[in-house]
Amino acid sequence: MAYRLVQLELSQPIPAIPLAPEEDGVGLVARHEGRLVGFRMLPRPAGEGLSAEAVRAVCDAEFALPLAAIRARQTLADRWDLAPASPAPSLSIAICTKDRAARLARLLRSLEAVRGGSSFAGLEILVVDNAPSDESTREAVEAFPDVRYLREPKAGLDFARNAALAAATGDLLAFLDDDVVVDAGWLGGLLRARRACPNAGGFTGLVLPFRLDTEAQVAFESRGGFGRGFMPFEFRTERHGHALHPVGAGVLGAGCNMCFDRRLLLSLGGFDEALDTGAPLPGGGDLDIFYRVLRAGRTMRYEPAYAVYHEHRETLPQLTRQYWTWGLGFMAFLEKARRTDPELRPRHAAMLWWWMFDRLGAIGRSALKGRGQALGFAWAEFKGGLQGMVGEYDRSRRRVQRIREQAA
Amino acid sequence: MTNAPWRILDIDLAEGPRDLAADGSPHLLVLWWRSLPIGTLALARSELPFSAAQLADAAAPMLADQALARTTARHAGEDGAPQEPAGLDAAMSLDVLGQLDAVAAAPPPRADRLSVIVCTRDRPQQLAACLDSLATQAALPGQVVVVDNSGGGSAREICARPGVTYLHEPAPGLSRARNAGLAAARGDLLAFTDDDVELAPSWTQEVVRAFDDVSVDAVTGLVLPARLDTPAQRAFEIDLGGFTSRHFPIRFDSRFLEVTRHMGPQVWRIGAGANMAFRRSVFARLGGFDERLGAGASGCSEDSEFWYRILAAGGVCLYEPRAVVRHHHRSDWQGLRRQLRAYMAGHVAALVAQADRYGHRGNIRRIFRQLPVYFARKAMQAVQNLQGWRLRLLWAEVVGWAIGLTYLLRPRWRRIGRASRSRAASPAATAEVRHA
Numbered sequence: 063m064a065y066r067l068v069q070l071e072l073s074q075p076i077p078a079i080p081l082a083p084e085e086d087g088v089g090l091v092a093r094h095e096g097r098l099v100g101f102r103m104l105p106r107p108a109g110e111g112l113s114a115e116a117v118r119a120v121c122d123a124e125f126a127l128p129l130a131a132i133r134a135r136q137t138l139a140d141r142w143d144l145a146p147a148s149p150a151p152s153l154s155i156a157i158c159t160k161d162r163a164a165r166l167a168r169l170l171r172s173l174e175a176v177r178g179g180s181s182f183a184g185l186e187i188l189v190v191d192n193a194p195s196d197e198s199t200r201e202a203v204e205a206f207p208d209v210r211y212l213r214e215p216k217a218g219l220d221f222a223r224n225a226a227l228a229a230a231t232g233d234l235l236a237f238l239d240d241d242v243v244v245d246a247g248w249l250g251g252l253l254r255a256r257r258a259c260p261n262a263g264g265f266t267g268l269v270l271p272f273r274l275d276t277e278a279q280v281a282f283e284s285r286g287g288f289g290r291g292f293m294p295f296e297f298r299t300e301r302h303g304h305a306l307h308p309v310g311a312g313v314l315g316a317g318c319n320m321c322f323d324r325r326l327l328l329s330l331g332g333f334d335e336a337l338d339t340g341a342p343l344p345g346g347g348d349l350d351i352f353y354r355v356l357r358a359g360r361t362m363r364y365e366p367a368y369a370v371y372h373e374h375r376e377t378l379p380q381l382t383r384q385y386w387t388w389g390l391g392f393m394a395f396l397e398k399a400r401r402t403d404p405e406l407r408p409r410h411a412a413m414l415w416w417w418m419f420d421r422l423g424a425i426g427r428s429a430l431k432g433r434g435q436a437l438g439f440a441w442a443e444f445k446g447g448l449q450g451m452v453g454e455y456d457r458s459r460r461r462v463q464r465i466r467e468q469a470a
Numbered sequence: 471m472t473n474a475p476w477r478i479l480d481i482d483l484a485e486g487p488r489d490l491a492a493d494g495s496p497h498l499l500v501l502w503w504r505s506l507p508i509g510t511l512a513l514a515r516s517e518l519p520f521s522a523a524q525l526a527d528a529a530a531p532m533l534a535d536q537a538l539a540r541t542t543a544r545h546a547g548e549d550g551a552p553q554e555p556a557g558l559d560a561a562m563s564l565d566v567l568g569q570l571d572a573v574a575a576a577p578p579p580r581a582d583r584l585s586v587i588v589c590t591r592d593r594p595q596q597l598a599a600c601l602d603s604l605a606t607q608a609a610l611p612g613q614v615v616v617v618d619n620s621g622g623g624s625a626r627e628i629c630a631r632p633g634v635t636y637l638h639e640p641a642p643g644l645s646r647a648r649n650a651g652l653a654a655a656r657g658d659l660l661a662f663t664d665d666d667v668e669l670a671p672s673w674t675q676e677v678v679r680a681f682d683d684v685s686v687d688a689v690t691g692l693v694l695p696a697r698l699d700t701p702a703q704r705a706f707e708i709d710l711g712g713f714t715s716r717h718f719p720i721r722f723d724s725r726f727l728e729v730t731r732h733m734g735p736q737v738w739r740i741g742a743g744a745n746m747a748f749r750r751s752v753f754a755r756l757g758g759f760d761e762r763l764g765a766g767a768s769g770c771s772e773d774s775e776f777w778y779r780i781l782a783a784g785g786v787c788l789y790e791p792r793a794v795v796r797h798h799h800r801s802d803w804q805g806l807r808r809q810l811r812a813y814m815a816g817h818v819a820a821l822v823a824q825a826d827r828y829g830h831r832g833n834i835r836r837i838f839r840q841l842p843v844y845f846a847r848k849a850m851q852a853v854q855n856l857q858g859w860r861l862r863l864l865w866a867e868v869v870g871w872a873i874g875l876t877y878l879l880r881p882r883w884r885r886i887g888r889a890s891r892s893r894a895a896s897p898a899a900t901a902e903v904r905h906a
Binding site for chain 2: 130
């Protein structure tokens, strides 16, 4: 199973999309004059491509309204004179990585391609090499001028993120995972988000698939992937129609593409090192920091033009494990929030109830419909959640304390 | 749910950027482009302050959708949603704000052709506010008829004002009152509204304008909430969706009846009886409102049952949100529960009546399949979201459904409907139904 990933420029004549015999679908990324407009997964019989007319019909149905909305937004901004003259901030970009030099180099190349046109007042790129087992990451970074290399010997993503926070100097600090590459509009999108909301505490952006070559990658993206849509949105501590917000902080975005006011992060004490430790507690750190930024009274803005392409898990066992980590990370986060933020305890309890109901419902539905793969994913996430509920956060805190002591 | 009253704030985006400050209360923003309502936006307390940039973010898709809808007519498919895609060419070439300016700038018509019929029952204060809003219309209607459906004629005094024709119809039932009103009306366009409604100043003009299209037999419009002070009012408007929610015009014709027929045509999506109008000629063709239905009889749905007849006869209903009214929702939980029970009972009765009249079995299927599934799904959601108040409202609906079922078992009640079907072509049908 493989989908062809196609970039479609709507202002040009719409082309046909041929498929190779092993391809059985299309992932369509639509742009207009370079701006991202929409994304659509189209399953097809293997090898049967789409005629130009068929692609056109998809565009009419799926992308016409978002495109008109983007154009209307622009016209309105011009008429209202919304382009502000606020001075551009400086930006630090931190990439935390471990033993994946090839992917890191791919990301650094994509950053090289966009940094030239940057309007930020200053721009630095930091690579944090997290408890590496060899020198390959350092060697990869040396090939790029103007990229700082740091080493964080304590294993754990949030140790590495905090090392980046200690070393960074920009007004804004953006984090990228090493399994993404940035879109051509990434820097411009981030600056636009900052200008739309100058006092935001943080920003998240769109995450599109980098490739859809395996069954697992297609399955993940078809189930929604990391997609958060193509319209900007601002989050605060309450959200109309979402009584449990901000406890379900996953709607804000994903840790592979996020940015914060650096001084705010410092005042919040940085990331929680007991989350995102890699095995046995990978995940939860992004939820936790989104939640804390909002609870500090600061806005988080989601901006679709601030986009990356993420290389999804390649195999089904890896993907199943990812759902397990989501359940685990979410529950560890929930336990931590319950302890540290008593004011919102009713929401934490309601979220626990809602989540059990939701996950058991997903398990029940996929079992009834005989969807084995969906059942496997739902079960993995549920199992992870149960594990997270029974003390995983405390165990992780003790493990992390030992890592700190060993390093000291 | 918090108990603070919500603020309803109208914002005309054509007037320029607005930064909304926080004032401690949640807001319902009603967004306009000049005379065009383009959407609503509910904001929790801490979602304010709301910047002009955020307003632009939220309004852009609404403005775009509005401009596209005002460029080519849209027809309702299943669920009443439009079935035509917008089209890439239109999206790429359309000057959204220019198009909206042009539509809004078209001069409004006079309203002399319009008779406005207000049916009321023992709500003198609200009726007075309604009549005030009629008296301050930008274009006065040719005639105002108030039909007092109270036993004692409690509205008589309030109606002692110039330009208001007062009628007393003591036999209870909203359909009876409406039929009495249309018998007294002289205009060739007849608009109906209720006593718990206040009309936007351009209402008569926009109703008349919507009939510019000669193929249109009936018009419905947007119903906004007048107040969102109490949890019950907010539950009705926001959680249950209120009366109407779309902000672009949409045409309902026999195709809509066809695509939804297998599961019971969803005619209630056409609009609300508090804001509807008809060409007089449709009543000559199709008879009057079914007096077995409506408030005071089965509970409600006399409006949607009449739209059903229009569509079945090949006619067209146009939902035109420019015709705006503001409705006072029930302020207490008990009143809301009673209303929902009556709505569901009336809805089931109308499904029975529609099935009897046309032999469309989908209506019955809806009673026994769609509605129980709806109850079950909503109950699950309420449990998952720990919303006890939603369960109590749902129970009122289930009780209403059970009451509605009794109409299935009333052969005489059902015979009246079948008899009126065979005579529906004659103008005398109205009178016969009334006296049956």
